[in-house]
Amino acid sequence: xxKNPLINALSASAYIILVVSVMTFVTQPLRxxxxxxxxxxxxxxxxTLSVAxxxxxxxxxxxxxxxxxxxxxxxxxxxxxxxxxxxxTAVVLILLFSGLI
Numbered sequence: 001x002x003k004n005p006l007i008n009a010l011s012a013s014a015y016i017i018l019v020v021s022v023m024t025f026v027t028q029p030l031r032x033x034x035x036x037x038x039x040x041x042x043x044x045x046x047x048t049l050s051v052a053x054x055x056x057x058x059x060x061x062x063x064x065x066x067x068x069x070x071x072x073x074x075x076x077x078x079x080x081x082x083x084x085x086x087x088x089t090a091v092v093l094i095l096l097f098s099g100l101i
Contacts, residue, residue, distance in 0.1 A: 001056065001057050001060055001061055002061065003061055003065075003077060005077055005080035005081035005083075005084050006084055008057050008058065008061070008081040008084075008085075009081050009082075009084035009085040009088060010084075010088075011057050012054060012057045012058065012085055013085070013088050015050075015053055015054075015057070019046065019050060023046070057081075058078065058081055058082065058085075059078070061077055062074040062075070062077045062078040062081075065077060
C-alpha cells in the first residue's frame with residue numbers, strides 16, 4: 001500500500017465501510033426470504049476476500065521493508081498502522097455506544 005500508516009489505516013476503514021454498505025444495500029430485498037445453502041458460502045467468500053485485502057493493507061509495505069533489511073522501519077510502520085486503526089476503531093465504538101451513530 002503506502003509507507004504512510006494513516007493512509008493504510010484509513011484505507012482499511014474505507015474498505016470495511018464499503019463492504020458493509022454493499023452488504024446492507026444488496027441484501028435489503030432479501031430480508032424476508034429464508035437463508036439458503038449459499039448464504040454461508042457467500043460469507044466465507046467475503047471473509048476470505050477481506051482477510052486478503054487487510055493483509056495487503058497492513059503487511060505489504062512492512063514486509064517489503066523487512067525484506068530490504070529495514071527491520072526497525074518495518075516494525076514501526078506496522079505498529080503505527082495498527083495503532084491508528086485501533087484509534088479509529090475506538091472512536092467508532094465510542095460513537096456507537098454513546099448513541100451518536
